[in-house]
Amino acid sequence: NAGVTQTPKFQVLKTGQSMTLQCAQDMNHEYMSWYRQDPGMGLRLIHYSVGAGITDQGEVPNGYNVSRSTTEDFPLRLLSAAPSQTSVYFCASSYSTEEFTEAFFGQGTRLTVV
Amino acid sequence: GDSVTQMEGPVTLSEEAFLTINCTYTATGYPSLFWYVQYPGEGLQLLLKATKADDKGSNKGFEATYRKETTSFHLEKGSVQVSDSAVYFCALAFMNYGGSQGNLIFGKGTKLSVKP
Numbered sequence: 001n002a003g004v005t006q007t008p009k010f011q012v013l014k015t016g017q018s019m020t021l022q023c024a025q026d027m028n029h030e031y032m033s034w035y036r037q038d039p040g041m042g043l044r045l046i047h048y049s050v051g052a053g054i055t056d057q058g059e060v061p062n063g064y065n066v067s068r069s070t071t072e073d074f075p076l077r078l079l080s081a082a083p084s085q086t087s088v089y090f091c092a093s094s095y096s097t098e099e100f101t102e103a104f105f106g107q108g109t110r111l112t113v114v
Numbered sequence: 115g116d117s118v119t120q121m122e123g124p125v126t127l128s129e130e131a132f133l134t135i136n137c138t139y140t141a142t143g144y145p146s147l148f149w150y151v152q153y154p155g156e157g158l159q160l161l162l163k164a165t166k167a168d169d170k171g172s173n174k175g176f177e178a179t180y181r182k183e184t185t186s187f188h189l190e191k192g193s194v195q196v197s198d199s200a201v202y203f204c205a206l207a208f209m210n211y212g213g214s215q216g217n218l219i220f221g222k223g224t225k226l227s228v229k230p
Contacts, residue, residue: 033217042203042222043158058217090157092218094207103207103218105150105158 002026006091006106013081013113021076021109023091029104031094032074036060036087037108043090049074081113116141120204120221127194127228135189135224137178137204145206147171147180147187148218152201161189161202194228201225 007022025032033048035058045058049068063085065077074093078085088110094103120137127133139145146165150158162171167182176191187204204221 035218035220040222042220043218044220045217048217094218102160102163104160107157 004091004093004104004106006089006109008109009107011109011111013078013111015081015083015113017081018077018079019081020078021089021091021111023074023076023106024072025074025091025093025104026072027093027095027104028071029093029095030071031096032068033058033092033094033103034064034066034074034076035090035092037090038087046076046089078111081111083113085111086113087111116145116206116219118204118206118219118221120202120224122222122224124225124227127226129196129228129230130193131228133189133191133194133198133226135202135204135226137187137189137221139185139187139204139206141185141206144182147178148205148207149176149178149187149189150203150205150220152203152223154200158203194226196228196230199226199228 004025030051034046035043037043044060046064047066049055052071055066088108090108091106092103117140148163149161151161152158162173164171164180170179178187178189201223203223205218207218
């Protein structure tokens with residue numbers, strides 16, 4: 001039972017480089033999201049998707065792109081990395097009923113931009 | 115807007131001490147409330163949840179009660195262990211809230227250290 005799988009776990013980028021953080025879930029959840037975690041800031045929502053082909057911006061979307069071609073995958077792209085994007089990134093998938101919402105998180109990707 | 119405020123840490127306790135981490139929220143509707151825990155080097159795990167007023171969530175000796183009148187969801191444990199050392203996040207989410215159902219709004223986290 002894999003749950004939510006993120007790759008890579010660690011990454012160092014130079015300013016201006018691009019990369020894609022991968023996220024996959026095997027729970028058939030429609031809802032997926034990306035958060036970044038910074039010291040003293042908690043977790044902040046970057047982008048989310050309510051189903052294949054549908055994405056929307058969260059609280060801190062600038063500098064990031066997403067796409068959702070399948071239910072399982074939700075990659076996060078950094079087009080031109082900046083030191084301000086140094087952070088720990090978490091992917092989550094969620095399901096909602098009329099009564100509650102529950103989210104499952106990946107193990108995180110620690111990104112350093114130098 | 116909707117938000118979560120939790121007590122700032124770090125919190126340092128001795129083993130077997132009583133733990134309270136305060137959490138209050140501001141919301142325009144009736145959210146579900148959660149406590150997540152993050153152990154060192156790991157992702158977030160759901161610790162407990164409550165979906166409506168007066169519900170009590172509980173797990174691993176931790177408890178929290180959804181108090182609508184005080185908009186609070188304080189986390190408590192009667193006797194902490196060294197293994198409880200982690201960062202604890204209070205969060206809220208809305209059910210079927212337009213297209214953003216499933217969005218979690220987090221507090222800033224409280225780091226707990228338990229000493230033997």
